[in-house]
Amino acid sequence: MPEISKMKKPDVKVVILGDMNVGKTSLLHRYTERKFRDAISTIGGAFYLKQWGPYNISIWDTAGREQFHGLGSMYCRGAAAIILTYDVTNWQSLAELEERFLSLTDTANHDCIYAIVGNKADLTDPQAQRTVAPDGPADGPADGPADGPADGPADGPGEGPVDGLADGPTGGPADDGERRTEPPVPVPVPARPPPPASPGGGSPLPKQVGRDEAAALYGRILRYKGLEEKSSLPADRMCFETSAKTGYNVDVLFETLFELVLPSILRKRNENQQSPTVDLEDYREASGKRRGCC
Numbered sequence: 001m002p003e004i005s006k007m008k009k010p011d012v013k014v015v016i017l018g019d020m021n022v023g024k025t026s027l028l029h030r031y032t033e034r035k036f037r038d039a040i041s042t043i044g045g046a047f048y049l050k051q052w053g054p055y056n057i058s059i060w061d062t063a064g065r066e067q068f069h070g071l072g073s074m075y076c077r078g079a080a081a082i083i084l085t086y087d088v089t090n091w092q093s094l095a096e097l098e099e100r101f102l103s104l105t106d107t108a109n110h111d112c113i114y115a116i117v118g119n120k121a122d123l124t125d126p127q128a129q130r131t132v133a134p135d136g137p138a139d140g141p142a143d144g145p146a147d148g149p150a151d152g153p154a155d156g157p158g159e160g161p162v163d164g165l166a167d168g169p170t171g172g173p174a175d176d177g178e179r180r181t182e183p184p185v186p187v188p189v190p191a192r193p194p195p196p197a198s199p200g201g202g203s204p205l206p207k208q209v210g211r212d213e214a215a216a217l218y219g220r221i222l223r224y225k226g227l228e229e230k231s232s233l234p235a236d237r238m239c240f241e242t243s244a245k246t247g248y249n250v251d252v253l254f255e256t257l258f259e260l261v262l263p264s265i266l267r268k269r270n271e272n273q274q275s276p277t278v279d280l281e282d283y284r285e286a287s288g289k290r291r292g293c294c
């Protein structure tokens with residue numbers, strides 16, 4: 001476990017929500033580790049701290065299983081962006097976003113940004129079957145924010161999974177690239193249903209959710225949030241189809257969101273400068289020195 005005093009504080013929080021098996025963990029793996037591997041069904045939640053330019057972004061992966069549903073609104077507390085994920089081959093997974101997950105986002109920031117993401121596009125769309133991000137080391141996915149520093153995000157070997165606990169509305173502090181799992185209680189997780197037959201060069205599976213249905217859901221989310229469509233980000237910009245398996249659109253998804261949450265990051269940093277928090281470690285060190293003097 002890293003020392004608390006060395007941990008970085010996330011500037012902003014991005015949360016991935018959606019039904020079990022839609023590929024939330026796989027999307028996060030693909031983006032952060034540049035890999036696709038069979039993920040184990042998530043228990044509770046986990047977060048990954050992404051250093052993006054000079055900013056620290058915590059990305060929360062949540063469990064889609066019904067038994068963890070109660071935790072969802074806790075994870076969404078203070079979120080600046082939420083990725084609502086469905087599986088393009090499973091219509092019910094889109095319906096679940098509205099029926100089960102949307103209300104969990106009530107605890108997010110008032111200006112939270114929503115992305116609707118149809119994953120597993122490789123199963124239905126030949127274009128998404130072409131591997132755009134071959135498996136490889138986590139050497140940093142892309143350049144930094146468009147308006148950010150020239151040196152881009154400092155990814156590196158530090159990014160990877162670590163067990164631990166995180167708390168607080170923006171997630172607990174974590175070392176650079178650290179992933180923390182949060183198993184609230186040990187719960188037996190039943191075996192995953194077998195995945196649908198992969199086309200693997202064969203014929204694609206039927207697509208059950210079209211882009212227009214995702215865009216319609218986006219419109220309903222805006223209405224649920226009491227937002228005007230005219231003054232909000234347009235559906236064609238906020239609805240994505242991705243493949244965690246091939247990497248199709250995965251970097252585009254995360255980096256579009258990071259750029260969109262930049263104003264939230266800057267606002268939070270500005271607020272912190274105006275009312276700085278007390279660092280207990282500094283206090284302890286200082287008081288220790290005083291004791292030594294007397």
Ligand SMILES: Nc1nc2c(ncn2[C@@H]2O[C@H](COP(=O)(O)OP(=O)(O)OP(=O)(O)O)[C@@H](O)[C@H]2O)c(=O)[nH]1
Pocket residue numbers: 018019020021022023024025026027037038039040041042043062063064065119120121122123195198242243244245246
């Ligand atoms: N073909 C294909 N399979 C995928 C893709 N993403 C995930 N999968 C598979 O779908 C299954 C579920 O993936 P996960 O990433 O564990 O799904 P999850 O949404 O995190 O599931 P929970 O943690 O249970 O909520 C695994 O067998 C993955 O290998 C994808 O883009 N394409």
Ligand SMILES: [Mg+2]
Pocket residue numbers: 024025026039040041042061062063064
């Ligand atoms: Mg998962």
